[in-house]
Amino acid sequence: MDAFYASVEQADNSEYQGRPVIIGASPGHRGVVAACSYEARKFGVHSAMPISHAYSMCRDGIYLPVRMSRYQEVSRQIMAAFNDFTPDVIQISVDEAFLNMTGTEKLFGTPEETAHKIKARIKKDTNLNISVGIAHNKFLAKLASEYKKPDGLYIVQKGKEIEFIDTLKLGDLWGLGKKTLERLEKINITTPAKLRNKEQSELKDLLGSSSGEFLYKIVRGIDPGMYTGEIKNRSLSNEITFGEDTTDAEVLNLTLLELSYKVMFRVLEDNEKGRTVQLKLRYSDFTTITVRETHNSPINSAEELFSIANKLLNKKWKKSEAIRLIGLGLSSLENINTPGQIELFEDNYEQSKKVEQVALAIRKKGSKLTKASLLDRNKP
DNA sequence: TCTGGGGTCCTAGGACCC
């Protein structure tokens, strides 16, 4: 999808059409741009930019919060449409998917004709533009989809892979980020062609075995194995950046309690369980640390998660250090029905677990049931 | 311009085991 969040807002609100729309934090607050319309890009605004910077360049922009549930709704609509073209759809984010169109020529025509049909269908269903990339592997298709944005269509013909890659900048290659770019530049590798001159062993020595092999392959148009394995949840987390840095232990504790419930409820809703708890702290100077603790048996109540998180906080946090961000996550996730190690000791959280299950069931029916200590004290 | 939130995968070292 092109400028997905911004395009959805423009499709939903006709008065936003043709205007610079910027989705993310609101100006004056901490945060960044999550997405912006092409009109906003003309001002120099782009995603991941601090919102304050965006505001300084684009005062008359329309600044909107992220409405993730709405974007997910539209996303489901789009994915459903894709499924009418092929059963082999791999969704890789809220606004991207790979469609394996092998063997559909008799149904839909040439690849180009098929692409036009898919674009027209999404336009009809959602009034949104999509960009399509066609190639013989996923990696090249992904690059091709970026090539002619917005409302793009590009086909990498068989035999023309290297030629195509050489029209790109090194940084356009998916998986090649800022740090790697810097390291490559130091040894005078500034283009895909120069990168192709390096032996695989040289790249492995420079960047590690995995990254070396990855770069060696992609610059030759060989798929590095994108999304070949099964896609499943490996971790789940929530985090929050405070409006102002804090040293207030009570604020940190209450936030951690809130995060514990958020994370635990999400895990339970996904029918999963996790054994590894991770606490994340970001200090005023932006240094970020994490602490993890893996248990033998899964954490299965928010109260238990909170008590572990609290212990980790006390272990790492020096009271004088102001905290900018606090985050909590669960990993080593697996299906809740996966048989685990038999509990040797009685679970201390049996009681709170039952209460939480009831609370979760009630919340699923639309209630805002929450812990008293998490109530907003400024509201009646 | 002061830097969100949610993820995945990889690396290097350590503890521990046979």
Add this chain to the structure above:
DNA sequence: TCTGGGGTCCTAGGACCC
């Protein structure tokens, strides 16, 4: 007394992506 070879799991941090 100096010390092999193979393995698993865990931790902390880092690069990257949307």
